[in-house]
Amino acid sequence: MSTDLHDAPEPIRSATSARSAASAARSAADPAAPPPPGLTPAAVATLHELVIDWFDAHARDLPWRRPDAGAWSVMVSEFMLQQTPVARVLPVHAEWLARWPRPADLAAESPGEAVRAWGRLGYPRRALRLHAAAGAIAHRHGGEVPGSHAELLALPGVGEYTAAAVASFAYGRRHIVLDTNVRRVFARVVGGVEHPPNATTAAERRTAEGLLPADEATAARWAAATMELGALVCTARSPQCGRCPVAALCAWRLAGSPPHAGPPRRGQSYAGTDRQVRGRLLAVLRASREPVPQAALDAVWHEPVQRARALDGLVEDGLVEPLADGVYRLPH
DNA sequence: CAGCCGTGGCA
DNA sequence: TTGCCAAGGCT
Structure with a gap:
């Protein structure tokens, strides 16, 4: 047991306090x-x-858990694992770490390359955010993934969970x-x-x-x-x-393993949604090293209004870059 | 804060 | 087959 338990007085915050500060306070667990x-x-x-x-007996041997895995490896894994199963992340994570072993290496690439290398992991905005986070780390943190929850939380694509996960798994912090x-x-x-x-x-x-x-180390293990x-x-x-x-x-x-009471847990619909159209559009752009003509994009979806809305959304999100003459490519 | 944002495997 | 689910974040 740790003997240096200290009081962590609840900070008094106004209703307008910054989101990051409030979240950091929430995640800084009171011993x-x-x-x-x-x-x-x-x-x-x-x-x-x-x-x-x-855990000691049954933990999987995952690359980002190995002793030689750095904070960057942990951070890349956490981004990729947001809503994506481990099995699908493994090969892409290995490719990313081999190609971009440090945050600055990724930051030196175009965002489009990050989106292309993201492959079919899904939610490609994560690739964009990870690329942006790498840039922030390279320029504002001396190229090193920060270890504090608050600094992590300030990075794009890092929310309460990911900040705690990186601080805990990569730096052994208590969160x-x-x-x-x-x-x-x-x-x-x-x-x-x-x-x-x-x-x-x-x-x-x-x-x-x-x-x-x-105890900090035990907390991270837990x-x-x-x-x-x-x-x-x-x-x-x-x-x-x-x-x-x-x-x-x-x-x-x-209690006898009672089944879920309450209202049904809402699922995610997909077929026929803009998300499906966006996915098809981006798949075409990922597959092409050259800019793609409008006609190639038009072929992926029959309904023109939804198709246009989906493409506009991708451009709005920075996942697609429109060039002149109705030609598109991944962002440079 | 409820809804949106991909993709694929499995029961 | 179809719905559920997978290391969330953002607005």
Whole structure:
């Protein structure tokens, strides 16, 4: 146990305080936060030990987790893993790190090259934001990925989760790391329900803070371990409770694994949406090293109004650069 | 803050 | 087959 617990007085903030400051305050976990209701400090300590021991035995050997992986590798992985499965990220992450081993290397490229190298990971605006973040790191941070949550949060494409993840995984800092996996694990083990709320709540942050180990290195381990548990065992569909190290302590399990009550969880529609059209348009542009004539883009979608709206949106987002004479290319 | 932003695998 | 889901962020 750490003996240098210090008080972290809640800063008084006006309603107009900056988003980054407010988020940083939220994620800077209070070492004195109480355990969640119904859990004794001893139970929390048991939870830590069981989950971290399980992690030591079952963690996947992922490139961005290896001892020689730098903060840049971690940061690239976190961008790519935003809403994209690990299996699809692995090859692209390897390509990126080999091609752009430092943030400045990526920053020296055109944004279009980042979008092209993003391939089919999806949500290509992430490639643009990562490219912009690399530029900010190169120019404002001496080429080194910053280690503080606030500085990370100021980078494009870095939100509360990614800032905490990079600070924790790359720098061993103590932060609550609330991704979809961790939120689901806590919803079940502590909350006794099958699924967390749609959006992260203050109650979830309090729970996470109450569970966060006081010791910095243990906290970072805990963050990775709870995330891995959610990814491999405590999955959204058909969880493997028989392989769960904390099944005996799980509130959801102890309650008989009741199915999700509440309103149905909203899914993402896709077929026929602008997103699908944008995807097809960008696929054509990624595949061509030369600027693409309008006719080639027109061929991907039958409906002209939606097609034009999608293309306009891509241009608006900076993913496509219009040239003269109705010719388009990825941005230079 | 609810809706938008890609893509593909799997139950 | 179709819906659900995957290490979110931004407006």
